[in-house]
Amino acid sequence: MSPVTHFLTGWVVANTARIDRRERVFVTIAGVIPDVDGLVIILDLLTRNSERPVQWWGKFHHMLAHNIGFALLVTLLSFALAKRRLVTACLVWISFHLHLLGDLLGSRGPDGYQWPIPYLWPFSNLWQWTWNGQWALNAWPNFLITGVALGLTLFLSWKRGYSPLEMASRKADSAFVRALRQRFGEK
Helix, strand or coil: HHHHHEEEEHHHHCCCCCHHHHHHHHHHHHHHHHHHHHHHHHHHHHCCCCCCCCHHHHHCCCCCCCCCHHHHHHHHHHHHCCCHHHHHHHHHHHHHHHHHHHHHHECCCCCCCCCCECCCCCCCCCCCCCCCCCCCCCHHHHHHHHHHHHHHHHHHHHCCCCCHHCCHHHHHHHHHHHHHHHHHCCC
């Protein structure tokens, strides 16, 4: 699935409990952070016309951060840094695993390749998550899920008085929520 979908889904999960801004950031980031292993594509692009292109994206995407080891690391880190430790850690765990579920369901590439998810890595390489019904990255279910997540994000922003923009700028967040409430009325 798209990182935008993962981000919105993470933010919606973050709003299932009363946690503070910082903890919402942890939960939201947990919904996107598995894709950090996809950043190796930058090295692929930079070296593609060289004598030794690295081609790490195909090797490491869905390997380094789409697994229980990384889920435990992210969850334990959020537990250590949060005020409402248990609630935040549980939501981080859920947000992270929704990312994995989303990728399992809807991340087939245009060439038909299904990215297996080595869930037990780095402890074991025995269990690779795949699903033969996986839909393409640009298939309608992904657009529908993104639309629903966006709708929930807008609704929650209107209702709660803060939006995902709070992570970047409180001023922009306030202006956005004010615009929503002017358009759709006060909560």
